[in-house]
Amino acid sequence: MLRRIVIVLLLCSFAAVGVPALAQTPTPAPTQVFNYWDAGIRLEYPADWAAPQIVVGQAFLAPVLAAGESPVNKPFFAVRLVDPQREFNLAKDAPLEALAQTVALSSGFSSVEITESATASVATVEAWVVRLAAKVPTSETDATPVEIIGQSVATLLPDGRYITYIATSPRDDWSSYVNVAAAIMRSISFLRSTGTPAPIVGPALMSFAPGAVTFNTPEGWVENAESGINARTFYEQNALRYTDTSGYVNGPELVTLAVPMQANDTPTSALLRFLGLDSGTKLRTLTVGGSQALPAAELTTVKDISAHALTFVAFASQDGKTLNVFRWSSPGMLIEVLRPTLEGILESIKLMPAASVFAPPDFAAFAGIPVSATSDGALLIGSPDAPVRVINFMDFACPYCDAFFPTIHQFMLGYVKEGKATLEFRYLSAQGEISLLTGLTALCAGDQSKQVEMYELQIYLAQTQGASAAFTLDNLMTQAAQIGGLDVTALRSCITGGKYLPAMEATRVLADQIGISEVPTVLLIKESALVTAATATPVPASYTQFDPTQDLAALNAAVDQLVQ
Numbered sequence: 001m002l003r004r005i006v007i008v009l010l011l012c013s014f015a016a017v018g019v020p021a022l023a024q025t026p027t028p029a030p031t032q033v034f035n036y037w038d039a040g041i042r043l044e045y046p047a048d049w050a051a052p053q054i055v056v057g058q059a060f061l062a063p064v065l066a067a068g069e070s071p072v073n074k075p076f077f078a079v080r081l082v083d084p085q086r087e088f089n090l091a092k093d094a095p096l097e098a099l100a101q102t103v104a105l106s107s108g109f110s111s112v113e114i115t116e117s118a119t120a121s122v123a124t125v126e127a128w129v130v131r132l133a134a135k136v137p138t139s140e141t142d143a144t145p146v147e148i149i150g151q152s153v154a155t156l157l158p159d160g161r162y163i164t165y166i167a168t169s170p171r172d173d174w175s176s177y178v179n180v181a182a183a184i185m186r187s188i189s190f191l192r193s194t195g196t197p198a199p200i201v202g203p204a205l206m207s208f209a210p211g212a213v214t215f216n217t218p219e220g221w222v223e224n225a226e227s228g229i230n231a232r233t234f235y236e237q238n239a240l241r242y243t244d245t246s247g248y249v250n251g252p253e254l255v256t257l258a259v260p261m262q263a264n265d266t267p268t269s270a271l272l273r274f275l276g277l278d279s280g281t282k283l284r285t286l287t288v289g290g291s292q293a294l295p296a297a298e299l300t301t302v303k304d305i306s307a308h309a310l311t312f313v314a315f316a317s318q319d320g321k322t323l324n325v326f327r328w329s330s331p332g333m334l335i336e337v338l339r340p341t342l343e344g345i346l347e348s349i350k351l352m353p354a355a356s357v358f359a360p361p362d363f364a365a366f367a368g369i370p371v372s373a374t375s376d377g378a379l380l381i382g383s384p385d386a387p388v389r390v391i392n393f394m395d396f397a398c399p400y401c402d403a404f405f406p407t408i409h410q411f412m413l414g415y416v417k418e419g420k421a422t423l424e425f426r427y428l429s430a431q432g433e434i435s436l437l438t439g440l441t442a443l444c445a446g447d448q449s450k451q452v453e454m455y456e457l458q459i460y461l462a463q464t465q466g467a468s469a470a471f472t473l474d475n476l477m478t479q480a481a482q483i484g485g486l487d488v489t490a491l492r493s494c495i496t497g498g499k500y501l502p503a504m505e506a507t508r509v510l511a512d513q514i515g516i517s518e519v520p521t522v523l524l525i526k527e528s529a530l531v532t533a534a535t536a537t538p539v540p541a542s543y544t545q546f547d548p549t550q551d552l553a554a555l556n557a558a559v560d561q562l563v564q
Contacts, residue, residue, distance in 0.1 A: 030183055034061070035191060037250055037331035038306040039079055039163055041123075044187035046180060055244040057081040057305040061184075070138045072146045075169035075177040077184055081305045082154075082162040096128035100154035103164055104130045111135040111145075120153060122165065123188050127155035133171075147171040150181075158190055159333075161307070193333050199236065199252065201344030207352075207549065208232055209406050210258035210463060211324035212317050216348035217254065218341065230258040230463050248308060248329055252338050254345065255327040260464055261316060268297040270323040271314035275299070288315055288346040296346075300335075307332030311342065318351040352551075361456035363483060369417050371449050374424065376510075377503030379443065379451045381412060382422035388559050389422045390546075393511060393521040395430040396438035396458045397467040401520045404548040405459045411555055412452070421559050425455065426507045430519050434471045437495070439504050441476055444494035445486065453483045522546040522555075524562055 030044040034052050036059050045052075045061045053060045062076035080103075084090035088102045097117060105112055112134045120129040130152050135145040150168030157163055165188070167181035199218035206223060207214045210230035222237040232255070239249040247255065261270050268283050277299075284298040296315040302308070311328040326346070330338045372380045392408060394401040408423070415421045427439030438458055445454035461470035461479055469475070473495065477488050494500070514523075524544040546558050 030180070030187060034059075035250075036079060037191065037334060038308055039081055040157060040159070040191045040331075040333050041079065041163075042187075042189050042191050043079075043184055045077065045184055052240060052250075053243045054240055054250055055242055056246050056248070056303065056308065070142070070146075072136050072138060072148065073170060075167070075173055075180070077181060078164075078166040080164045080166065082164055083305055084162055086304075096126070096154045096156075097130075099162060100128045100130040100152055100164070103154065103166075104132050104152050122153060122155050122185065123190055125155055125158075127153050129153045149174050153185070159307070161305075191333070193337050196334065196337050198334075198337050199341045201341060201348060206232075206234060207551075208256045208258070208324070209404065211256060211322055212319075212352040212406065213256075213324055214350050214352060215345055217345060232256050250331075252328070252330045252334070252341060254342075255329070257325040257327065258317075258463070259323040259325060261321055261323045265316075265323070266297075267295055267314045267316055267323065270316075271297045271299065271312060271325065274314070274323065274325060275312065286313075288313065289349040289351070290347045292350070294349065294351070302332055309335045313342075313346060315349070361453065361460050363453045363456065365413060366417075366452045366456075369412065369452065371446065371451055373446060376506040377443065377500055378507060379425045379446050380422055381425070381452055382416040383419040384422065386416075386419055386422040387526065387563050388420070389424055389525045390555075390559070391424045391426055391523040391525065391543075393426045393428055393507070393516055393519055393523075395428050395435045395519045396442075396462055397434045397471060398430055398519050404520050404522075405463075407548070407550075407552050407555060409456070409459075410552045414552070415556060415559060420563075425451075426510065427504060428507060428511060428516075428519055429504065434467060436504065437473060437476070438471050440495045440498070440500050441480075441491070443500035443503055444491050445480075445483075447494060447499075448486055448490070450483055450486050453486070454480070457483065520548045522548050524558055526562060 030046045032045050032047050032049065033042065034045060035042050036052070036054070038054075038057065039059070046063075048063065049061055050064045057080065059079045060076060061078070062071060063074050065071060065074065082099065082103065084094050084099055084102075085092055088099070088106065090098060090102060101114060101117065104114060112132060114130055114132045116131040118129055120127045131149075132151070133147070133149045136148050138144045138146055147170065148168050149171050150166065153165040155163060165185060167184070169177040199221075201216050202219040204217050204219055204221065205214055206217050217234050218236070220237055221234050224233045233247065233253060234256070235249045235253040236251060239251045239253070242248045242250070259270065259274050268285065269279070271283065272279055272281055281299070286296050286298055287293040288296045294315045296313055298311065298313045300309060300311045303310075309330050309332050313326045313328070315324050316322070317324060328342045369381060370383050372384060374380060390411070394404075411421075412423060416423050425442065427435070427442060429435040429439065442451060442454050442458065445451050457479060458471075458476075461475075464470075473492070477492050480486055480488050480491060522545065524546055525542070544558065544562060546555060
């Protein structure tokens, strides 16, 4: 719904422009402040409006929409960065009047009528205003026209980029909106990088398991997972995220990615290949990690319209098999202001002595570990007589579950293989059909006592191919052929026949009974605390929940404490 709204508003920004004269009698001034860093402007908007929606080069402000309500049925205010040459084939120094009129008439709607055109000013800078009336379809699926009036203002930013301010509303709402739009226009001022504080890197420790690395971020920053790839994003918790697919926020942001390295790769060669650049492209060389002095490569690019800057810093994992790519994004005007923050993050980097998550599965390493199943079909790895059971509710298509994989991998080769704990895998369909397929594949492999191998293989595929590409039935069967002794034909028949659908449903029921709503969720249980419900699903009478962002040492310690 949000994406549809943005698209409709974009259509409106081309179709309908025309607002009041800037000298209208003001209503009470808007009180919500919006610093739009890509455009380098500050403005105020009404407190009862929705939060701004931002795409690269554009920002939209409007009242809150009711469910199913079309955006064109409400007033809105838009800020749009414009490239006159590329978008409209205008001369670079074309008059502002020509730009304002071209933007107004470029919608393709035959009903657009320019009613007035005059000089104006915005934040003491010369501008041109075009007022018009138009008829706009209610939505992409509803051709019912909405009569709109408003205005478009074209002007130059101090850095030479062109910008338009567009305010429109349905004709019937214009008399009540006109002064609000005028107040927003009067509130506009230019932001300055001088004196803008940069986030200070503090003791907040973040870990990125796919790259086996830890680092510090500023206090108040949060972490998000990126779906389908080995990536995490980190940014200030109140920052506005763009509503497009760029992944940017309205401010600084760090994205960490893990990429397989090839033999004889250096950080420079691996980063160039990852970015799809020619081998002759010049990169800056540097070191990260403070006293560890890890060799790294750096490249900065700047987007044309938004001037948004991307800095890529790449360095190898401890085993040299994984390239860590730190993508630092910032508004162009804050590149220098935010550089100390990036430097602080890079200085804090520490590599973890974990095996590369991209190493091909070593199936032989798990030889001798007992394999069995619960009464409702869940997979059990390890001795049935182990004093502690660790239940891992997971989903192969979930990036957070992939991030926990190195810990589980080492745990199986340690405490599980030694008989100190039993590991129970519970597959939840958090990502829909793709999750269901991977869960059934792992359970069906258990029919042939190949559940550990299939678990390791599916994690490897998710990390190296991405979930959407890796987890198709045909690809899984092709990849499964590398597991020695596995009958792929029988595996496919088991999956397509839905043999373990009841087991997947039993796991969902168990999760509901316990109150589990996210993956991964890890429970530590003494075997004596397991009871059997009427559904034959083992339900823990008591348990300890383990934080999956912690490392192997913490998991081992939690098991030891439970035994005491």
